[in-house]
Amino acid sequence: MTAATTIDAMDTVMVDSGPSEQDAVLDIRNLQVFYATPSGDVRAVDNVSFKVQRGEIIGLVGESGCGKTTTAMAILRLVQPPGRIAGGEINLDSVNLADLEGDDLRETRWTKLSLIPQGAMNSLNPVMRISSQIKDTIRTHEGRISNRELKERILQLLQLVGLPSRVYDMYPHELSGGMKQRACIAMAIALDPVLVIADEPTSALDVVVQRVVGETLLDVKERLGVSMIVIGHDMGLMAQLVDRLAVMYAGRIVEFAPVESIFNEQLHPYTQLLIESIPSIKEKKPLKLTEGLTHDLRTHMQGCIFQLRCPHVMDICREENPPMRALRSRHETACHLYDDDGIRLH
């Protein structure tokens, strides 16, 4: 039933060349997440704003420690102390998740947004059968359902992610890494959420399994038309899976564009280095990023956050924080290297 409506929704997105305001499932505005440490707040996510359209898959890339997981956890309202959401809005279907508390928040979780966790290896309860872990989720949110109906539904979910039905009665330790990850995907779509967040869904897996899991995700997206945020540094997976790509650096989004557009032309110097260092996209090249020059996330930096590592740094970069501007059609970048018309200055 929902499949038909979501497929319709997908069609409209595909027909529409430019997504309209009302279609945004998720609208994040000026999100700030800080971790309190003895030597001051770590500004792990600092003024991040972006939108996810209905049925769209957003890729979130950037080197490790740039704040991808923290962003995901903030959307799920699962930032653990000493972390806290220090500001901003997280509007999901016009409800600001940042304002929700108690049962309102609990009931929103999984019915509207679900998580495919980063550590699929340890994300399943080791002492519960796979079926029980999906069951308790459905029962908690939908109340009493007959055992037969529930079983049928779970078997369908397993089938959808390409798992054999014997997985139903298995414990996590009896599954391989890829199977565990697909069990997590099955669980994530059990309640037909509007948004699924997948945190590095393939990074702990070996290459062959990575592709299978990637295809499973793609399949789920095509069948259910669910919106997703996929975090990872696997550019191959990104190219295969996502519609738009957000490049994150030191707690900020520095470039955000349709995936073809970004692979065609990287506007931000960081994105250029990031793409150049991927052996699978262009021919093998050593990582050009200079290590050890990242700025301390505890200090609020005057000007552009990438200035310490940027090969094109200018005077203005040290004074003014570059705003996100659409330099090409739907292609936004935060860099002083371009004028308002998207012409490169030097």
Next chain:
Amino acid sequence: MSELTLGYFLRRLGMWLLTIWIGATLIFTIPRLAPGDPITAMVERMIQQAGYIENSADLIEAWRARFGLDGPWHVQYRNYLLSMVRVDLGYSLANFPARVTDIIGRSLPWTLGMVSIATILSFGAGNLIGALMAWRRVPAFIRNILPVSLTFTSIPFFMFGILLISFLAFKWKIFPAFGNYGRGVEPGWNLDFILSVLHHGLLPVLSIVVTSMGFWALGMRGMMVTTDGEDYMILANAKGLRSRRIFWFYGIRNSMLPQVTALALNLGAVAGGSLLVELIFGYPGLGYFLYQAIISADYTVIQGIVFMLIVGVATAVLILDLLYPMIDPRITYSKGQA
């Protein structure tokens, strides 16, 4: 798959038998290594008391034969093992016509009841308190008053028992100072008897529970903190499960596993401790009779009770071993790793 395989069961049963056999052999060996022998010692004591006993040498020989202490050691050993298998533990030396099995039969149920109730209460309450202390969703004021219940953990249980007796039994006379049920109460399934048993058993149980639950609480608190940092706890929260369900089925359920292992490892100490508690409270269980047997040098009773304790602890460990793979599916019966 966690199905109890015959192989696993037999291996565990083998371990159980081995433990008991080694225990029985030690019981057989140790008294024989000591200088002198119990029969001579006893007859000498009788001589001291009566002044003179006719044919004391014959008497000693006769009693030796009676208690299976004559003949070469391997014959003695074989006879000894056979009698153990037949659960024939012989006669009391000090109270001759009384059979050791009768003494054990009378006292074992009390020990078994008291120790298992005390252990279950202590394990249950301790683990629950520890888990709540570690659970961030428990209101802070509750988490702060919980440690108060662990105040007595640092006191040795026998000292706590003496405290309880001197105040609650002797000074205020709220509880009896000894015995397992009151005089004039008809043993059986009647309310008077049951109430009397509870009244008599409360202080011994309390002294064990109050002084030992802190051990479980501290272990559980640590485990629960560790478990709370696991990825599956984050996912459980992301799933929007109710806090209570996460607490029991994700938190406690996983944190409990090492605690059960610790319980199995501690059963010997638990049994040993309860013997002293029985002594303090004059509670007529195995420990009480063991003490009586020791002061009257009643070797056969000592042997019988010690043997019983070994069988009891080994059996409890066997049961935990067989149950463990059911609570932790990662331990498979078939591979026999527990």
